[in-house]
Amino acid sequence: MKLMHPRAGILFLSVIFSFTVRVLPAEELSGYSLRDQPAVITSLLKSEKDIGTLKRIIGILNRLDDTYDNLYERLTTGGAITVFFDPAHGKWEDGRWEGEATGRLSCTGLPEEHYSIELSRELYKLLDANRFIRVETTVDFLKVLKGKKDIYRNIPFTETVKLAIDSKSFIILSEHLNNISAILKAGGLANIPGIHLTESKWGVPHLTYIKDSHKGFLTLYNQYDATDMSRRYSLELKSILVENGMRANNWNRGAVPDDRFCYFVDFPVSVIFESGFISHPEEEAFLSKAENQEMIACSQYEALLKSLRDTFGVDISGTEPRRVHTPPQGFMELLKLSRIAIFYIQHGDTDRAIKTISTMRSKYPGKDSAFMGPYKNAAFALANAKKYYNLSKAHKKKNQINTSRKYARLALRSLSSRPLFGTLRDKYSNDFIKLGIMSAPGKAVVKKKIDPGPQAGKKPEKIYPTSKTTPVILAVEDGQNLDAAVVKALNPDSKNLAAITRALKNAHTVKTVKVAGRSKSGKKIYYWKKTRQKVTFTAGIYIVRFNGDLTVADVKRVPRVPLYPWKFQNHQYLKNSCFAQHEKERSL
Template sequence: MYKQNFKIILSFLFILLSNFIFSQKKFTIVLDAGHGGSDHGANRSYNDIGRVAEKDITLAIVLKLGNMLEKNKDFKVIYTRKIDEYPSLSDRTNLANRSKADLFVSVHCNASGRSGPYGTETYVQGPDQNDTNLEVAKRENDVIYLDEKDKQTFGSYDPSSPESLIALKLQQSKYLESSLLLGGFVENNFVNKDKRFSRGVFQKNLHVLRMNAMPSVLIETGFINHPEESHYLASDKGQEEIASSIYDAIISYKKAVDRKSGGSIAIKKPEPEKPTELPLKNDFRILLMSSPMKFNDGDPALKGLNYILQIKENGQYKYYYGVTNMASVRDINLKTAKDAGFRNAFAVGFMPNQKLSTGYYTIELHAGEKLNGNSPILLAYKNAERNKENGVFYYTYGKVYTLEDAVKLQKEIEAKGIKNTVIQKVYK
């Protein structure tokens, strides 16, 4: 009797365990072939190969890529379309959000009014960087206005619906770093494997990137109006190479993500022992830029980066990104800053808890117009120090001697609802 029970329990445990192992969540990728149906995307006609339409090329590449991914049992592939039809942009992002995908890859082809440009580009969500890429936004977003369903979606957009709220809240910059990582792998493979010309990884405000609650990239695989490149895009060899380069980039990306999260049980392999990295003596922050202008969180000038510490010194605001005492993280932070567009960023060492001997830190509560007595800042800090310089009113509060204490003080002030303050270094 006892033995019998034990056997039952044992087999029950076995079922539980195998369920656990085999139901390990697969890595879900949504593949989005740009355009389709009545929306042809960019297209050109050539004497030898006839009409080349973006919607056909994107579908061919996506189906090839999907085939490669489906052969790998780590992946679950969802297509926004598998035939020549046009799902709206909202249909595409809703599908991705509903299926709680881990990655969204949108495939497109470029076109230019001029015949010169060629090469590949990858876009990740972010503030528009410059006007030269405006054409891409126009072309890839335009479709929204052609589509009745989208008009309704945008017209009756309900910010309280959990789906839109989640997508909107999370899109800000949570996925920027992962998206940049994948974008970098894709462009590198185009260059190194396929010997193509990469125009780079850019940030752009595009619907299919903005509305997704997961890392997302939009790949412009080449220019349809460039004679040589369009022949490559239309060829089976070209499509195969592009699909394979994106596939390899996804594999590298997943490896990097698994490493970060400790890997999943189903695919765990014994890894060679790595020497443990020792912390450095200094903390490192990445100096993005110095400017006489003050930019608050979310300002396009900060190119979508978060975790920015501003320190004002001699009238200049210095913008520092991230903080770490590990060399490997410092290098990743620097790369992230450069990829985001801060080409001249560099790492600066800070000795932890170092006391200033030639001055102190204070918190700049406000710079700008004169505050009146019942402004929230003056209500909370009646004895804030006031200064006026060149017609600008400055209000500062507190006196501490280490950067760590200044950060602490700034947090206390923020807890009282006073945002966008700046740590200021004052020399005696």
């Protein structure tokens, strides 16, 4: 008989901003017991004085037992493994796809959801056909998976986790595609090498030379998964996809431990598929083919069964479940300790979190650092943050404000911006503000828009004068000769073109280098020497400054340059070249 309904595990998601606790009457603890828990956990939790906290932890432990313990026995008695299929992105309330609204677009302008839906449907077919797997998701996304609908709403990861816990899910899967939304292209979406017109995150136009292209699949996995299934799943999937001819992304060679989302903190077993870069022309073409979508989904399904078999010792690939091996001794104990540690971290109890992690490390010293490492790092961050927090308060008492602020910043920096430390970071911030160590963040001032009225015309665009000495943005494309690059950059007449090209071919830069030599006594010495080096204009972006007589004063190669008309001249992008043969419209 189970001691508590497994849905009580939801309570561990609550963000606690107050650390005042209510001690519950003894009769409210009825039905909750540590009697069936491992001795190390019973010993750890005996010191927990708050009954409400103890009940929540026991609820988490019971849910873990219901979901992950005795898996083979449950499958042979009619049970099933529940997979929660996370709706990747989706429609916003204004009717736009999130991929469209946030720049997650393919080379051909399709939102990310276009491809994630097709891949999700292929994987759903395989999951649904297995009698030992039950798929849970939102009502509208289930209709999408079944091909009955093409639109679903966007939900945050917090809702995904809550729904997964409500449905007693075993694992969360999320189907995504990658892109280069970090570089917003103003002229074309293709993620290919070359010179492109881009925008910064503030919307400032830039000219950027992209040397390498982003491509390849990767799988983000839950680095706090103490069962190790998330990591095994990611590695197994990488192996299968590579065998099928796909290329792994360079980031951690395609299997990436992650903790940037609550998705990876609040649920024990979870992965996110990123099956390729839809912003790369070749990869979009590959992902658009039905046979490749089927291959990727089959690989994801095969990797799921393989990692389940290796981790929990149960094979569900046939008509009946088969026990392959028994999970190692202490398997569930370590999983429970890990979730208790996360519970205490999320509730701001530094001492108990560190104590729990220390228990994990001392009880299982030989465990793979691949998943014990993140807990070790978390304990280190907590200990440092607490040390700096106490130092900050101590210096405040001595009225040493600057030193106090320094330690306050170090305390918050130790906790980083990871969601795991969110509650403790908020607590420390609020304490520092109350003590006057730090100031509260100011509210943004919203300026009222003034209606210019019907008679107001459009303000003419300001024109910035340029001269021969105004720095030139010279963009040299791959395979382009210098004459053609100069024509695009400055549009000069034939006389100036010849003079400018000649000056560029003779351009030199002065560089200070360290040179070895001998002193008069014959001892080896080093000294600095200025050397002239000839400039070779290969593909890339150059800032060239001319003298008044059109000799080159300076040349600098840059990876990107802001298109500021008051600072640079360029005929192709700024339409402000002083050498241009005729006037053109000055706009991008």
